[in-house]
Amino acid sequence: MIVLGIESSCDETAAAVVKDGRDVLSSVIFSQIHLHSPYGGVVPEIASRSHVEVVPSVIEEAVSKSGLEWRDLDAIAVTYGPGLASSLLVGISMAKSLALRLNIPLWAINHLHGHIYSAFLAPNAINFTTACPFLSLVVSGGHTCLVRVDDFDEMKLLGQTVDDAAGEAFDKGATLLGLGYPGGPIIDKTARTGDPKFIKFPQGRLSAKAPVGSLDPSLCFSFSGLKTALRYYLESNPISDDRHEVPSIVASYQEAIIGAIVSRCEKALGEMKLLVTGGGVSLNSRLRERLQELADKKDIKLMQTPPAYCGDNAAMIAALAGMNHGITGNAAMSIDAEPSLRIV
Numbered sequence: 001m002i003v004l005g006i007e008s009s010c011d012e013t014a015a016a017v018v019k020d021g022r023d024v025l026s027s028v029i030f031s032q033i034h035l036h037s038p039y040g041g042v043v044p045e046i047a048s049r050s051h052v053e054v055v056p057s058v059i060e061e062a063v064s065k066s067g068l069e070w071r072d073l074d075a076i077a078v079t080y081g082p083g084l085a086s087s088l089l090v091g092i093s094m095a096k097s098l099a100l101r102l103n104i105p106l107w108a109i110n111h112l113h114g115h116i117y118s119a120f121l122a123p124n125a126i127n128f129t130t131a132c133p134f135l136s137l138v139v140s141g142g143h144t145c146l147v148r149v150d151d152f153d154e155m156k157l158l159g160q161t162v163d164d165a166a167g168e169a170f171d172k173g174a175t176l177l178g179l180g181y182p183g184g185p186i187i188d189k190t191a192r193t194g195d196p197k198f199i200k201f202p203q204g205r206l207s208a209k210a211p212v213g214s215l216d217p218s219l220c221f222s223f224s225g226l227k228t229a230l231r232y233y234l235e236s237n238p239i240s241d242d243r244h245e246v247p248s249i250v251a252s253y254q255e256a257i258i259g260a261i262v263s264r265c266e267k268a269l270g271e272m273k274l275l276v277t278g279g280g281v282s283l284n285s286r287l288r289e290r291l292q293e294l295a296d297k298k299d300i301k302l303m304q305t306p307p308a309y310c311g312d313n314a315a316m317i318a319a320l321a322g323m324n325h326g327i328t329g330n331a332a333m334s335i336d337a338e339p340s341l342r343i344v
């Protein structure tokens with residue numbers, strides 16, 4: 001099955017053509033970062049206007065780069081949530097029109113399931129069914145979740161953040177340090193020359209009585225206190241003019257985020273023998289290194305999403321439709337954007 005995927009949930013306009021849920025024939029991503037960086041975060045109105053402007057050319061480029069013709073497409077897949085309502089609607093409207101025009105089925109896909117599946121797009125990856133059960137870590141700008149995956153329709157949320165997502169912690173920390181936006185990649189790079197033990201920042205553990213519903217508080221995350229700890233630190237220890245201490249402050253801050261993620265993964269793994277990562281923050285080089293150390297220590301397998309598919313992309317969306325996972329038929333043609341769609 002050849003699927004054209006469309007993704008417009010946040011600040012990337014993306015389209016991809018994927019064969020049989022595995023072979024990525026093309027993947028085009030137009031990033032809007034340059035439009036939002038002056039504001040230090042994503043501005044929803046700017047995002048949706050930019051999606052409207054570029055989505056036709058991004059889709060045309062994806063079809064043309066796949067080497068196929070429009071008539072070769074068997075289905076259209078689109079993200080219907082979670083994300084920014086006005087951004088999601090652009091992709092959904094375009095996908096519905098294309099499905100009608102080409103007279104092929106539409107698939108509506110949960111963006112978070114896309115991040116869970118993205119590791120399986122690696123050329124040498126084992127297939128999804130063989131991999132189950134596994135622990136999925138999704139760490140992005142909007143989400144931080146640990147999910148036990150037994151099958152596409154059998155996922156259990158084990159832990160999640162109760163406030164900021166890991167990516168937000170990176171972005172807000174970088175803003176406090178005056179490093180720019182988005183903070184993740186800048187912090188990743190700056191931390192490489194710093195000492196991660198320079199400051200001991202809190203790792204956001206929740207008390208055993210924290211109100212997290214049926215979840216185990218020890219598998220949940222809280223990053224808002226970390227950001228406040230950094231603010232207090234900077235207030236009492238102003239950065240010197242030559243900024244020589246910045247790499248070590250950054251490395252310590254990053255280590256607190258990563259320490260929180262790695263310790264929760266270790267606990268959540270239980271008897272599971274495979275850890276699968278996805279989302280923009282899973283690009284982080286120190287996180288990748290620490291997760292590999294964890295995998296070696298626990299003698300488990302680790303599947304990290306290839307860098308090209310860590311951030312938002314449409315290949316993961318098209319691939320899920322190719323695996324027959326998502327909503328299709330009349331339900332998809334009448335679907336609306338679901339900004340708060342949950343992982344399970």
Ligand code: KG4
Pocket residue numbers: 010139140141142143166167168170171182183184185188279280281282283284285310311312
């Ligand atoms: O998955 P993504 O592209 O979009 C969402 O669905 O949110 O993730 C974007 C997030 C941003 O917060 C960005 O700072 C973070 O991923 N990020 C990183 C790195 N690259 C991107 N965080 C840490 N280290 C990185 N190398």
Ligand code: ZN
Pocket residue numbers: 111115140141279280311312
């Ligand atoms: Zn995402």
